[in-house]
Amino acid sequence: MNYLASIGSYALMIKEVFRKPTKWSIMKSLILKEIDELIYGSMGIIIFISFFIGGVVAIQTALNLTNPIIPKNLIGFTTRQSIILEFAPTFCSIIMAGKVGSYITSSIGTMRVTEQIDALEVMGVNALNYLVFPKIVALMLYPFIIAIAMFVGIFGGWMAGVFGGFLTSADFVEGLQLEFIPFHVTYSFIKVLVFAFVLATIPSFHGFYMRGGALEVGKASTTSFVWTSVVIIILNYILTQLLLG
Amino acid sequence: MIAVNDIHKSFGEAHVLKGITTTFDQGKTNLIIGQSGSGKTVFIKCLLGLFTPEIGTISYDGKVYTELSADQQRELRQEMGMVFQGSALFDSMSVSGNVMFPLEMFTKQSKSEMQDRVDFVLKRVNLVDAHHKFPSEISGGMQKRVAIARAIVMHPKYLFCDEPNSGLDPKTAILIDNLIQEITEEYDITTVINTHDMNSVMEIGKKIIFLKDGLKEWEGTNKEIFKTDNEAVTNFVYSSDLFKKVRQMYIEERN
CATH class of the missing domain: 3.40.50.300 (P-loop containing nucleotide triphosphate hydrolases)
Structure with a gap:
């Protein structure tokens, strides 16, 4: 019953987020601030992880290709497919659930604990719109990070493959071009947009409706990470079935 | 009313x-x-x-x-203006930003008009040098004053x-009461x-x-x-010995 009540509260929260907009001039500055915090601030970690994961995927594939009949360009092919289909959209989103999700839950939760949200509501400000809507808009730029993650991940694979002596650059590039289906990139970006909405709203829900003190803020952050990850993984399955199945 | x-x-x-x-x-x-x-x-x-x-x-x-x-x-x-128990100032905004917030949200005043009003209310609550400080950089008493300034900035x-x-x-408590x-x-x-x-x-x-x-x-x-004879009130208000003595002196003085 608690889960059903939470789903209901979440739906009502979403409705409220898109109602009674805050003054546009203020909203604009809030959106820019959130873009800086959530998007620009996440680039470093995403680039770092993508580069090394791309490298590891290439090395793992190379080490498992013991049969001389299998062409070396399969390393490039596998790296591309892994990065574009799953690593960049899904794995990065789980990382973002930890980084951005915890930040959102703890910042909104702290505002709840210190009565700052009550202060907004007393003034007549739609607190949900003021706090959550800019985050949703900012995270609609999340696909740009993922595009960078795809590029850097594949570049990492190329570096590891070529400089590790596993294959030539020409083989890797040939693998990258092998049986390329452009819809896979579209599929990936559709997933990313859905995950972006999840990344903005589930942590906000856990922060906004939390009760208690500092300890509960910590617990809410952990719960928010778990639920954001669970929802992303379930949606990943559903969207894959719908779009590729 | x-x-x-x-x-x-x-x-x-x-x-x-x-x-x-x-x-x-x-x-x-x-x-x-x-x-x-x-x-x-x-x-x-x-x-x-x-x-x-x-x-x-x-x-x-x-x-x-x-x-x-x-x-x-x-x-x-x-x-309505509200002064919360913990002041509830917005951490991410300066003192000036906190007080200006309701004006930015609900009025169409120019920046200079808003700044004039902010300066006026901050002066009214005896805070003149804290405009650019953040809530974490000021004392509890000053935070209360900023909260009062924010509460009255819209002429509630x-x-x-x-x-x-x-x-x-x-x-400081007496100063806040008097204010x-x-x-x-x-x-x-x-x-x-x-x-x-x-x-x-x-x-x-x-x-x-x-x-x-x-x-x-x-x-x-x-x-x-x-003067009240209500036992619940006297037990609550005069719970300390000091207040009991003060009340006794007051009653004796009046008699």
């Missing part, structure tokens, strides 16, 4: 407010006192419109809150304060203060409402509270 008529508020099985009827007068500091758990915070949140009573009405100069449309309720909220008709003295030293009283009289505001502080009761309690178990147990002024 705020008129409260027989309000009831429950949370599940807990019946917190059990039918309170009273009025809060304009231009006066109206105090709500009572033990922890007596329903003071729920009462003030009902007055603020954060909780809706199941039964009863609250009217603000004749406007019944629950009979207003959502837009009218929002307009009415803009006539109603000012609500939830334990404005909590966590302050006695001297609230001066502002109330100067701008003819209906001020409602939720407090545990007996100094506030004695100093600025132009009208005092004592709550017990969700009911209004007693109502009167700071002069009348000395």
Whole structure:
């Protein structure tokens, strides 16, 4: 019953987020601030992880290709497919659930604990719109990070493959071009947009409706990470079935 | 004036407010006192419109809150100022930004007009050198002053304060009390203060409402509270030996 009540509260929260907009001039500055915090601030970690994961995927594939009949360009092919289909959209989103999700839950939760949200509501400000809507808009730029993650991940694979002596650059590039289906990139970006909405709203829900003190803020952050990850993984399955199945 | 008529508020099985009827007068500091758990915070949140009573009405100069449309309720909220127990200043904004926030949200004033108003209210609460500081960089007393400045910046008709003295030293607490009283009289505001502080009761309690178990147990002024025979009130207000002696001296003096 608690889960059903939470789903209901979440739906009502979403409705409220898109109602009674805050003054546009203020909203604009809030959106820019959130873009800086959530998007620009996440680039470093995403680039770092993508580069090394791309490298590891290439090395793992190379080490498992013991049969001389299998062409070396399969390393490039596998790296591309892994990065574009799953690593960049899904794995990065789980990382973002930890980084951005915890930040959102703890910042909104702290505002709840210190009565700052009550202060907004007393003034007549739609607190949900003021706090959550800019985050949703900012995270609609999340696909740009993922595009960078795809590029850097594949570049990492190329570096590891070529400089590790596993294959030539020409083989890797040939693998990258092998049986390329452009819809896979579209599929990936559709997933990313859905995950972006999840990344903005589930942590906000856990922060906004939390009760208690500092300890509960910590617990809410952990719960928010778990639920954001669970929802992303379930949606990943559903969207894959719908779009590729 | 705020008129409260027989309000009831429950949370599940807990019946917190059990039918309170009273009025809060304009231009006066109206105090709500009572033990922890007596329903003071729920009462003030009902007055603020954060909780809706199941039964009863609250009217603000004749406007019944629950009979207003959502837009009218929002307009009415803009006539209210609130000083929270922990000040509730926005951490990410400077002192100046905190005070300017309601002006930016709800007025079409130019930047310079807003800045002039911010300078004026900060000067009014005796804060002149803190414009660019952040809430974490100023003392608790200064935070309270900023909260008062933010609450009055929109020329509110109603000012609500939830334990404005909590966590302050006695001297600063008296300064904050005096400031609230001066502002109330100067701008003819209906001020409602939720407090545990007996100094506030004695100093600025132009009208005092004592709550017990969700009911209004007693109502009167700071002069009348000395003379009351209501046992619940005397046990609460004169709980310390010092206050008991003060009361005894006062009664002997009058006799």
